[in-house]
Amino acid sequence: MIPRSPKGGKELDALDKMIEEITVDAYGDDEQLWAFRQAFEDNVDLPADGFVIGEPVSVIEVDYDGNQRRGLTARCRREDGSEYVVAVFDVVLPQASAGARHIAAYRKWLNLDPYPAETQKPFRRGRQHKAAAGDLDLSKPVDLVALAVKERAARCRLLGSDRVITLRTSRLWDVAPGTIVTVTPRKQWRYAGHPYLSGEIQSIRIDVDALDLVPLGLEDMGMWDPKEEYWGEEDESIEEWAKPIIARGPRPMFEMEQVLPGENPDDPFDDPITRSNDLKDAGERAEAEKILMELCQADLRCLDAHWHLGNLVFDRRPQDAIRHYEVGLRIGELSLKKDFNGVLPWGLIDNRSFLRCMHGYGLCLWRLGRFDEAERVFDRMLWLNPSDNQRVRFLIDEVKAKTPWEDREND
16 A cells, blocks of 8 residues: 555645735845755755655755756755755755755745655665765763664664664664664774774664654544444443543544555555565564564554564563554554544554554553553553454453453463
8 A cells, every 4th residue: 555645734734824924025036046046055054855756865055047947956965975956856855854844845846746756765775875984983981772773783763864784783682773872882884885983782672753744644533433443232231441532422533554665566566574574484483573673663653563573472471562663553643632522443454553552562561560551551452442353341440450361371
């Protein structure tokens, strides 16, 4: 399935307002082009990492030389230091940045699609910007976002930027993609054109708000009405857990965007998750894990990858599995406001990755004896998906009774 664009009517209205503010005192195309050039100078921090036709570049300057047919131009620098000039509307900047919004407004002013297909792809997919020597201060701790983890190395990006580096250290078993790793650096070097860093891990934390991710889109699917749900036979009493949900009445219903880098839209059975599962079933767990890590590196918002990574270690190491599930859960929650009161039904397929991460997280909390937290997670799942396809209604009473996971397994 092709991911839905998160750019809706409100976003386009905001662009119209931005265009009006930029051009309010400008008359004619020439004056308005100068106004756009000034807006970039005033509001967009340069140099900035970006892409031109998939090539990573540093955008050095936005300018206008009076040639109306050419319009705004961007001076860009390649990784080898060479520079060239392109039209600003050909530049892709991080989706959440001021630069991306200004480019979108400029494209709309030109009567072009403000958000063409290439800008809708996750910014970090494909070739990535590499960390340079001046990007790190080796005299103090460095914060890195883990993207993909191996036994003694982790591909990371510098927190607050999109520049990648490989961390080599010994204590990586606690690191999951999407966690923030604070490192006391020891040495930085390059090998075969790629940057490396060695050091000791000070701490590992989950803080998805700091990751600068574009929230997954939520598509409005109308209203969910408890009157249309099956709550048992007419002669049966309504279960206690369902009564407050029914009493709340109709609520808005949504489907969460699903991100799956590398999927084949022409073949629903040809995608990285399916290949990973096939390798796991064949006993090739290391190869299965490698595919999942590559998905996280391509886009940390691939919730399915976090869920499957948790599944790989759930039976043996729930204390490790919980990190994978929680990262996926917290990334999905970026799309939900604090007062979110909607429904994410299991029947809308793209919701399942988020609900699965939540389920895995709740089960791990239970296994680790964190009963109160597990109860809150399961209760929230029932409110989000009242049809309860994951059958947590049969678990929540045991969690409330603080029944140890081991005792339940031995029943």
